[in-house]
Amino acid sequence: MTRIAAEYYLEALAEHGIEYLFANPGTDFAPIVEAYARIARTNGRVPRPLVVPHENAAVAMAHGYTVATGKPQAVMLHTNVGTANAINMLINASRDRVPMLLTSGRTPFTESGAEGSRSVHIHWSQEMFDQAGMLREVVKWDYEMKRGDQAATTVDRAMEIATMSPQGPVYLSLPREVLGEPLSSPVESSLAHRARPQPPVARAEDIETLADWIAAAKKPLVITGHLGRDPRDAAVLARLAERYALPVVPYQTRYFAIGSDHPMFFGGAPGPMLQHADLVIVFDTDVPWLPSKHNPPKGARVAQIGEDPLFARLPMRSFPSDLTIRATCLSVLDGLETALAARDMPHLTERRTRLGEESRALHGRWAAEAEAAGKADSITLPWLNHCLRGVIDADTKVVSEYSFLHEYCPLPGPGSLYAVSLAGGLGWGLGASLGIKMANPGSLVVSVLGDGAYMFANPTACHATAQALKLPTLTVIYNNALYNAVRRATLDMYATGVAAEADGRFMAELPTPAFEKLMAAHEGYGERVDRPGDLPAALQRAVAAVRGGRQAVLNVVCG
């Protein structure tokens, strides 16, 4: 039988180490379905197709799997409409620099005459002048496969761009006629002859300068954002912070950068320390502080470090920098470890003593807050996070869509946290938790989400996927029946405005469905919790269900 281009295409994906094709199909998929069926007869190596019943969930799963494994995956969606559904999660992946091959079918371009020509009315209506135009701004590269014999080389090109530093998603559109094209001779890949560029590493003179600055600083501050995606970064940072008394603020951190039980963890808000710092070292942080609220003092030195330290895809960003190092965090941290060992630290003892006292006071305050929260009438975010301690073990992965607070819940170590992108495309956490579970089948995966974030995730699509793929995770919903972020923004801008008279709640209030009952539809375990004292045992019950193979939802109703 003459092979079709789609067969070579799927094989090319596997050649690039792509294990899964997260898919939501349409009429454009016919050659893909045929190719899978043909290849199954020969046991050929192709990515496992996973049908995910919402596009945002498919992209969030791929995102989660990739950040947990480092391995980029492929997603295939239906023409313009399916692609449109996924753009929210694509924005998250783009801002988080997650490599991904996002693809979609392209409606057949021929009206008749070819194999795969238009055969239903949507084939006219779904055509766009420029399908990639709707997402071009958030991908590194886009292309439309023109001929069947490009099936392997387009994948080669897509993957080298996606994985080159700084990494990010790329987009490929796949016309049906091209995927279905019969090919009499085998398709060639260029993979074997395409060495990839390595990520940038730090220059020795920059390391020396930064080490000098650290040695001279009385009040240094380290701010992190993306640091920790490579778990090795967090391990070195913990050592340096301890050894040289460097306070660390993981600000809106996307990953585990430093444990909240580390003496140099100084909370998640840079403001208090920033105002007095004489050296601010920013490790891979798109927004290291909010200039409208707080700034480093005049004369403070600022170093900005990262593979893309200017965050070139952010249209406007004006944070100061006296030393900008384009390099992986790991290369800078490793370099500093050597360079600092060779230096005198005249202020180290003073730094250590003062910061030790401040740290003890801060940790004491968080502990007191958690204790008080446990005695309150209703559940608060500090209490919810404090109670999570009781179920988190050395192998737990926490997925946060804003609701996880390290201060109240130390995590086990590098690689134990994944948080939503600063782009804040809500609806990410539930899908991402499934991808993270796929990558860590033996781990307890707990997502901590607001009720708003949970509903944005298309919960039914996610829970159905978890059920079908046997991916039991625990979803903890911090249910305040509110878009509290919207309320806070109203009060922040109009503290004395008319809307403040209604506590900023107008347009922020949400209905309160019995989220836990969704579990009845998905063979899972669901429970509603209202009182602080009931939460620890409810978490234990939910985790027991998850460990027994059932997904679980805790609907934690907050005052």
Ligand SMILES: Cc1ncc(C[n+]2csc(CCOP(=O)(O)OP(=O)(O)O)c2C)c(N)n1
């Ligand atoms: C897709 C999407 N739509 C809308 C928003 C705007 N938004 C930001 S935070 C927020 C509220 C989220 O509510 P919830 O998850 O319950 O958390 P809370 O603010 O109550 O803590 C909204 C609607 C967004 N970030 N993403």
